[in-house]
Amino acid sequence: MLEGQVVANYGRRYEVELDSGKLISCVMRGKKGGVACGDRVFITPSGTEQGAIERIAPRASLLYRSDTFHTKIIAANVTQIIIVAAAVPSFYEELLNRCLAAAEANNIKALIVLNKCDLSEESKQALNNLQLYRDLGYEVLQLSAKQDISPLKPYLKGHTSVLVGQSGMGKSSIINALLPEARVVTAEISEALDSGRHTTTHTRLYHLDEQSQIIDSPGLQEFGLHHLSPTEIDHAFIEFRPYLGHCKFNNCLHISEPGCALLEALEKCEISKRRISAYHKLIHAGHSRL
Numbered sequence: 001m002l003e004g005q006v007v008a009n010y011g012r013r014y015e016v017e018l019d020s021g022k023l024i025s026c027v028m029r030g031k032k033g034g035v036a037c038g039d040r041v042f043i044t045p046s047g048t049e050q051g052a053i054e055r056i057a058p059r060a061s062l063l064y065r066s067d068t069f070h071t072k073i074i075a076a077n078v079t080q081i082i083i084v085a086a087a088v089p090s091f092y093e094e095l096l097n098r099c100l101a102a103a104e105a106n107n108i109k110a111l112i113v114l115n116k117c118d119l120s121e122e123s124k125q126a127l128n129n130l131q132l133y134r135d136l137g138y139e140v141l142q143l144s145a146k147q148d149i150s151p152l153k154p155y156l157k158g159h160t161s162v163l164v165g166q167s168g169m170g171k172s173s174i175i176n177a178l179l180p181e182a183r184v185v186t187a188e189i190s191e192a193l194d195s196g197r198h199t200t201t202h203t204r205l206y207h208l209d210e211q212s213q214i215i216d217s218p219g220l221q222e223f224g225l226h227h228l229s230p231t232e233i234d235h236a237f238i239e240f241r242p243y244l245g246h247c248k249f250n251n252c253l254h255i256s257e258p259g260c261a262l263l264e265a266l267e268k269c270e271i272s273k274r275r276i277s278a279y280h281k282l283i284h285a286g287h288s289r290l
Helices: 093-105 120-135 171-178 230-236 238-243 261-267 273-284
Strands: 002-009 014-018 023-028 040-045 050-056 062-066 071-076 080-086 109-115 139-142 160-164 203-207 213-216
Touching: 002 023, 014 040, 014 050, 023 040, 071 160, 071 203, 080 093, 080 120, 093 109, 093 120, 093 230, 093 273, 109 120, 109 171, 120 139, 160 171, 171 213, 230 238, 230 273, 238 261, 261 273
Parallel strands: 023 050, 080 109, 080 160, 109 139, 160 213
Antiparallel strands: 002 014, 002 040, 002 203, 014 023, 040 050, 062 071, 203 213
16 A cells, blocks of 8 residues: 555545655545545555555644535645735635634634735725734735745745635735746636636645645635534634633623623724624524635
């Protein structure tokens, strides 16, 4: 049995890179899925360039999204989530909050990248909107991937990073700038729809150096968190943590309950109305969809 890493996920078929560097096209033995890009797997060869995945090695982390009926695995064994936003097309703040909550729930470092900062006027407002997250302690990196990718490179050292964000934010442009040989097709912006056209249709891992990897994922329009409990959700909002456990009722959902420490903090402007509103949307929606 051979060991390798899943470097691409094509749905029911996976590209596995053996420790020797050889690439093998594989299917999962006896299962329809459950394998993620970034997984370490054990395979049985069935030809010179084909094989079957027999089992998955224990994971250090697993990033996925879910609604009431479905679960979609994004990547495994990542140490950093890079949430890519841009002023054009406008980014969904609700999606940003959900990605941050997923990172916190998995104890994965989060980095927010504001791409396309060469569009100076549009980026000013976007950066202003992101100041809230800087104040919370999240790193917000300004970048123009098509002009200069060097500001991002120090953040990638020693990490297995995954790029997430809605279509049109420039994730593929970041990959192209880091790895020109990857030749990832970039998307044009559809101004009429104020959104990007999907170009990345599968998840792929790229090696940056011996200690650093980056995973590109398809554009997101939603990031369901149905798998997280209300307690996991409120802990995923980092500024809520000092107030948790101080409410009058142990099962407080921080919506309208009397004696809620979070609502009292909101009245004192100690926490942001935008963030508690995002939390309320998750609770009311059953944490399922954007």
